Amino acid sequence: MTATHLMHSPGHIDPLPLPRQITPREDGRVDLIGLPRQRIAELFAEAGLDAKAAKLRAKQVFHWLYHRGVTDFKAMTDIAKTMHPWLAERFVIGRPEIVEAQQSTDGTRKWLLRTADGHDFEMVFIPDADRGTLCISSQVGCTLNCRFCRTGTMQLVRNLTPGEIVGQVMLARDALGEWPKGRMDGLDDAEDEGGYSADGRLLTNIVMMGMGEPLYNFDNVRDALRMMMDGDGLALSKRRITLSTSGVVPMMARAGEEIGVNLAVSLHAVSKKVRDEIVPLNRKYGIEELLEACSAYPGASNARRITFEYVMLKGRNDSDEDARELVRLIKRYKLPAKVNLIPFNPWPGAPYECSDEDRVRRFSKVIFEAGISAPVRTPRGRDIDAACGQLKTSAEKKSRAELERLWAEKQQALG
Numbered sequence: 001m002t003a004t005h006l007m008h009s010p011g012h013i014d015p016l017p018l019p020r021q022i023t024p025r026e027d028g029r030v031d032l033i034g035l036p037r038q039r040i041a042e043l044f045a046e047a048g049l050d051a052k053a054a055k056l057r058a059k060q061v062f063h064w065l066y067h068r069g070v071t072d073f074k075a076m077t078d079i080a081k082t083m084h085p086w087l088a089e090r091f092v093i094g095r096p097e098i099v100e101a102q103q104s105t106d107g108t109r110k111w112l113l114r115t116a117d118g119h120d121f122e123m124v125f126i127p128d129a130d131r132g133t134l135c136i137s138s139q140v141g142c143t144l145n146c147r148f149c150r151t152g153t154m155q156l157v158r159n160l161t162p163g164e165i166v167g168q169v170m171l172a173r174d175a176l177g178e179w180p181k182g183r184m185d186g187l188d189d190a191e192d193e194g195g196y197s198a199d200g201r202l203l204t205n206i207v208m209m210g211m212g213e214p215l216y217n218f219d220n221v222r223d224a225l226r227m228m229m230d231g232d233g234l235a236l237s238k239r240r241i242t243l244s245t246s247g248v249v250p251m252m253a254r255a256g257e258e259i260g261v262n263l264a265v266s267l268h269a270v271s272k273k274v275r276d277e278i279v280p281l282n283r284k285y286g287i288e289e290l291l292e293a294c295s296a297y298p299g300a301s302n303a304r305r306i307t308f309e310y311v312m313l314k315g316r317n318d319s320d321e322d323a324r325e326l327v328r329l330i331k332r333y334k335l336p337a338k339v340n341l342i343p344f345n346p347w348p349g350a351p352y353e354c355s356d357e358d359r360v361r362r363f364s365k366v367i368f369e370a371g372i373s374a375p376v377r378t379p380r381g382r383d384i385d386a387a388c389g390q391l392k393t394s395a396e397k398k399s400r401a402e403l404e405r406l407w408a409e410k411q412q413a414l415g
């Protein structure tokens with residue numbers, strides 16, 4: 001593990017995120033991943049190409065980067081060989097470094113990744129019979145302190161750049177062998193076209209549910225997701241991408257308007273008292289305000305329902321009464337909603353236990369009977385700490401006693 005120097009976060013509820021600055025590469029080269037095509041053309045022009053050549057080269061390079069996944073300029077066969085060293089001297093095709101790759105007995109894969117300036121974060125791939133979901137991170141650490149979440153015991157190190165966010169998808173495609181291998185000269189178009197659709201792919205869906213609160217890194221997340229949806233970029237459908245927030249209410253409408261992907265909300269409780277404890281951001285943006293923002297979320301409909309994530313914590317949020325209140329709230333705000341029930345995934349020092357199986361089933365039944373879908377998620381990758389709420393690099397391991405002490409301090413700070 002790298003020496004990750006964690007900075008202190010300035011507060012615990014809706015703090016001003018004060019992430020570290022990104023350290024530029026020592027060799028001065030610019031990473032092209034995550035840059036819009038227009039910006040690449042500008043960089044090529046600044047480096048000496050005339051405007052027309054810069055535009056053409058940017059188009060070619062962009063295609064190689066996102067449709068072919070090449071990581072070496074020498075592989076760009078429709079660009080003159082003499083240009084390759086010119087490109088390599090000035091630019092790089094970045095990928096987060098893989099520090100460790102683990103595979104669960106259930107097929108779930110987790111990667112510990114490192115940024116070029118030495119900070120670690122995680123990414124998880126969850127294969128299912130009919131889909132493959134990549135859970136990606138938006139920040140190294142997190143400013144929020146959701147109490148069931150292991151990442152919440154880390155402090156924020158820094159925001160991930162658009163390149164580091166898109167880079168996770170690129171890396172997953174590398175690892176899964178999902179780049180089309182056809183030629184660029186149009187002689188094998190059939191294979192080429194087939195390669196760009198979700199059909200037959202292992203990686204079909206993206207969820208921004210890894211480390212961090214995406215809406216606290218809004219600009220970078222927006223730029224990265226746009227690149228993933230760009231037909232000239234990774235060309236993923238917005239219907240296959242989900243952004244998950246703990247409830248940063250003021251940013252939700254912008255997320256709908258400027259990004260437009262599916263929305264998931266970490267709800268986890270239906271009363272102020274319990275949600276204040278589990279998701280402390282609730283003290284800033286309460287449940288009613290949050291649900292109002294959900295009902296105004298652009299693009300939400302019965303065909304594109306909002307997902308409410310609900311972690312099942314024994315004796316805290318799992319009663320029939322809680323389930324009925326959840327139904328009441330969803331109906332009151334007329335939300336096109338589905339509820340994902342997540343059995344709590346324990347981690348060392350966690351202050352909760354998972355609800356009993358019967359209790360989870362009963363809770364789900366109450367919601368289903370009210371006409372709202374509430375599937376119970378099968379925990380995935382628990383044996384490699386890849387399950388929901390378990391992500392945390394080992395940069396900062398704390399004992400149960402230390403976690404309790406920190407928590408008490410935070411409560412005091414909140415008054």
Ligand code: SF4
Pocket residue numbers: 142143144145146149150151152153210211212213246266
């Ligand atoms: S659930 Fe998300 S927002 Fe909350 S602490 Fe964990 S990573 Fe941060």
